[in-house]
Amino acid sequence: MTEDATALAPFSGGYFLKEFGIDEALCRKLLTKALSRGGDFADLYFEHSLSDWVGLEDGRVDRSYGSVALGVGIRTVKDEQVGYGFTQDLSEAAMLTAAATAASLVNQAPSPVAAGFSALRNGIHYPVDTGRIFIPLRSKLPVLRKVHELCTSLSPLVTNVSASFVSSVKHILVVTSDGVVAEDSAPLGNLGALVVVERDGRKERSGWNLGGRREASYYSDATVDTIARVSVDRALKLLDAVQPPAGQFPVVLGPGLSGVLLHEAIGHGMEGDFNRKGTSTYSSSLGRKVAEPFVTIVDDATVPMLSGSIHVDDEGTPGQRTVLVERGILKGFLHDRISARHYGVPATGNGRRQDFMHAPIPRMRNTFMLAGAARPGDLVKAAGNGIYVEDVANGEVRIGEGDFSFYVSQGRLIENGRLGAAIKDVNIMGNGPKMLSDIIGVADDLQMYEGGSGRCGKDGQAVPVSFGLPTCLVRSLTVGGVQAKRGNS
Amino acid sequence: MSRQDGTRTPKELAAWVLARAKAAGAKDCRVKASARRFVSVSYRERKPELVSEAGTRGLALEVFVDGHYAAQETPDFRTVSLEGFVSDTVDRAKITEIDPFRSLPDLDRNGIRPNLDLNLADPGHAGVSIGERHGLAKDIEASCLDQGGDKVISVEVTVYDHDYEEWVLDSKGFDGTFRGTEFWTGAVLSVRDQGERRPSVWTVAGARQRRDMPAAADIGAQVSLRALRALGASKIGTEVLPVIIENRCVGRLLGGFLGALSGRNIQQKQSFLADKKGLKIGSPAFTLTDDPFIPRALGSRLYDGDGFPAKRRELLSQGVLNDFFVDWYYSRKLGIEPSTGSMSNLVLPAGTRSLEDIIRGMPKCVLVTDFIGGNSNATTGDFSVGIAGTLYEKGEPVQAVAEMNIAGKHLGFWNGLVEAANDPWHYGAVRSPSLVFDGVVVSGN
Numbered sequence: 054m055t056e057d058a059t060a061l062a063p064f065s066g067g068y069f070l071k072e073f074g075i076d077e078a079l080c081r082k083l084l085t086k087a088l089s090r091g092g093d094f095a096d097l098y099f100e101h102s103l104s105d106w107v108g109l110e111d112g113r114v115d116r117s118y119g120s121v122a123l124g125v126g127i128r129t130v131k132d133e134q135v136g137y138g139f140t141q142d143l144s145e146a147a148m149l150t151a152a153a154t155a156a157s158l159v160n161q162a163p164s165p166v167a168a169g170f171s172a173l174r175n176g177i178h179y180p181v182d183t184g185r186i187f188i189p190l191r192s193k194l195p196v197l198r199k200v201h202e203l204c205t206s207l208s209p210l211v212t213n214v215s216a217s218f219v220s221s222v223k224h225i226l227v228v229t230s231d232g233v234v235a236e237d238s239a240p241l242g243n244l245g246a247l248v249v250v251e252r253d254g255r256k257e258r259s260g261w262n263l264g265g266r267r268e269a270s271y272y273s274d275a276t277v278d279t280i281a282r283v284s285v286d287r288a289l290k291l292l293d294a295v296q297p298p299a300g301q302f303p304v305v306l307g308p309g310l311s312g313v314l315l316h317e318a319i320g321h322g323m324e325g326d327f328n329r330k331g332t333s334t335y336s337s338s339l340g341r342k343v344a345e346p347f348v349t350i351v352d353d354a355t356v357p358m359l360s361g362s363i364h365v366d367d368e369g370t371p372g373q374r375t376v377l378v379e380r381g382i383l384k385g386f387l388h389d390r391i392s393a394r395h396y397g398v399p400a401t402g403n404g405r406r407q408d409f410m411h412a413p414i415p416r417m418r419n420t421f422m423l424a425g426a427a428r429p430g431d432l433v434k435a436a437g438n439g440i441y442v443e444d445v446a447n448g449e450v451r452i453g454e455g456d457f458s459f460y461v462s463q464g465r466l467i468e469n470g471r472l473g474a475a476i477k478d479v480n481i482m483g484n485g486p487k488m489l490s491d492i493i494g495v496a497d498d499l500q501m502y503e504g505g506s507g508r509c510g511k512d513g514q515a516v517p518v519s520f521g522l523p524t525c526l527v528r529s530l531t532v533g534g535v536q537a538k539r540g541n542s
Numbered sequence: 543m544s545r546q547d548g549t550r551t552p553k554e555l556a557a558w559v560l561a562r563a564k565a566a567g568a569k570d571c572r573v574k575a576s577a578r579r580f581v582s583v584s585y586r587e588r589k590p591e592l593v594s595e596a597g598t599r600g601l602a603l604e605v606f607v608d609g610h611y612a613a614q615e616t617p618d619f620r621t622v623s624l625e626g627f628v629s630d631t632v633d634r635a636k637i638t639e640i641d642p643f644r645s646l647p648d649l650d651r652n653g654i655r656p657n658l659d660l661n662l663a664d665p666g667h668a669g670v671s672i673g674e675r676h677g678l679a680k681d682i683e684a685s686c687l688d689q690g691g692d693k694v695i696s697v698e699v700t701v702y703d704h705d706y707e708e709w710v711l712d713s714k715g716f717d718g719t720f721r722g723t724e725f726w727t728g729a730v731l732s733v734r735d736q737g738e739r740r741p742s743v744w745t746v747a748g749a750r751q752r753r754d755m756p757a758a759a760d761i762g763a764q765v766s767l768r769a770l771r772a773l774g775a776s777k778i779g780t781e782v783l784p785v786i787i788e789n790r791c792v793g794r795l796l797g798g799f800l801g802a803l804s805g806r807n808i809q810q811k812q813s814f815l816a817d818k819k820g821l822k823i824g825s826p827a828f829t830l831t832d833d834p835f836i837p838r839a840l841g842s843r844l845y846d847g848d849g850f851p852a853k854r855r856e857l858l859s860q861g862v863l864n865d866f867f868v869d870w871y872y873s874r875k876l877g878i879e880p881s882t883g884s885m886s887n888l889v890l891p892a893g894t895r896s897l898e899d900i901i902r903g904m905p906k907c908v909l910v911t912d913f914i915g916g917n918s919n920a921t922t923g924d925f926s927v928g929i930a931g932t933l934y935e936k937g938e939p940v941q942a943v944a945e946m947n948i949a950g951k952h953l954g955f956w957n958g959l960v961e962a963a964n965d966p967w968h969y970g971a972v973r974s975p976s977l978v979f980d981g982v983v984v985s986g987n
Contacts, residue, residue, distance in 0.1 A: 111875075480917075
């Protein structure tokens, strides 16, 4: 049992007891079955998710898609081996079959289930009214119409607008054989617009969204206004954008959205499973200097309302803040229960899964670098000639090599220390550990990504995340383009 | 016919939901019931790391209520839940705005569904034992370890298979059934390199029938060779070079191009190919066929998502664009005839020379064996993507390359396609040989 487990009456008043009759006796029976052939521990992960997507196209809110996920995943763990079964049928017989599947990995004497269960006391990282957690379809229509009206009114160059409003709620119940019961109801949603602009036969497309773990009141006129203005502004900028020259350049990573680069290029390499297997480029770097002393990186489940915030992870460990790099020194990794045991440290609450059909693995939550002392403008000036990155997408990293590649969806040239023309359709490439050690300036303007659409993919599982970054100056990265390289004065 | 225990078969369930939706006010509706049974076995350090087995099921309902439309899906087949699900879907449709283009398709327009047995379900699938799956995973891991030598840090092998079945009914009388098995193997091999670099290389192969899968020893040999070739990778100077895209990677390159063929992107002004039908947009070597009738192939089918009978289509012939992917809904919005809304098997014709012979004949080229990140913009046709692979000079591998990029515009890039090798990839729905492109800017130092 974790230190955070308290004497609250487990199961009582819980969502799954009320809706599906999942009580202590049933859970004990399932865990006993899962450990009937031995194992170090077992856990149950019940999920009931409801999601609702509404879309606007050609000026009409004319489509609605809904989905339901319901089931339980049952896991038996022995050393670093996992047996896993799941079922969408919450009948006792079906769940016992799933538990037997999980147990089939081991062939030893039965292992015990804890004598008593205690409920985990959750933090409050998304303080929404649970009674109003699901946003009704009818209330989404006027919001989408406003997005459309505003986008089309902002510029005569806007030729097409599409918009969507998605919201979901995920109810989970985690019960472990060592006696933890954790239950949570987490909302997630976003409102977004996609705009096409056209001038002199040239077309460009861009968009913007806002969301997170929020309730209906967040999607106010002010939110709509921001989404529309940013969407149109981003698309219009691209009409004048140029492709930068190819080659090696200093790169300034703008605040906020560029944090996805931190997530991909550095964060993944610090996930415990890659490191316990020895396949991450950081596997031998624990305790070593990996960055300058002004660099501190954390992964934090407790930032209010962000997509990656969680009260409890998907194996019953409380959501918390985890320091990865502290003043340039690699302090720790992101752990699920298996990797935490491998390293002999407490689990960090990073054991997450897409849904009940998947076993949990170490995943990021909200990953960001703490603010430094520099001023953003000074970092641009110091870059000389280079690239200013405002937003990146489609990032990918090779964990073992650390090599990464990102598409710059919004950015600017830096010419003689000043921001120049917008750039488009270009990739930046580099090596994660090298980039981390090449960060030579961190500004005081940390921003977090507040969109609700951030998803991280790993091993075929997508989980919601967020990220953040203050403005950073990287000594050099490779810029991919189609023009010859310029000199850097 | 109902099951002996009195529960409904999936098809009966679909018919029941269809009737309920009509009774609840749907003018038209379409129901798809599906079921999948899978087993997955992963190995590492000669031990099972993750063993998973389960069945999944789903029911998807689309309703059309006088121009209003909504769709929902659920795995909850309890009668009381389904009753609420159906009425909720109809209610949701009524809330949305009227869309005059929404309707069930007029299926008579696209001919008659062919009566073919494409052998998409392996009759031996049910007889595959858990022991055989463990055995295959062990054999692949052993092969990787044997052939990777002392550079190997870790091998992770996954063996997966499933049996999938679906039943589709609509209120205009469409009645479709699909059944297919799939077998997949994947291996990731990590090796020690200079400093802290630990290159990981992967291979994935899939097939409908077990007999079409590659042998364990071949998987091990292939992934080991790749891993050893990845050692010592670095970037080279920015240069214009011939680039060869390895067969198994072509799908990813092609993906950016295919987005611009979609009826939705064309109608939504987000396709750089919207006005290019009938025009030459690639070299004479660029012929692309969507072929749903390849026996035992992963993308084969007899009907598409609208229920239209499957049809072989030559999307591009010697560089000339012939056809788009236009489903019923966007065909109505565009005012054109529908083709199909999604790809089946995409086939690029193989050439006559082997990859090795082609490389041998080039003074200098880069063989791309993996893409990293990047983007392809369907609206503008611009793309930019990271690459990993090998630099060859005079037919010999000179060095592994990493942290590099290729970029361009699809409209120009496919004009540079000069040759295809004789090595078509059979283990995916994109069945392409390795492709040779001339004059590509490869960005590095």
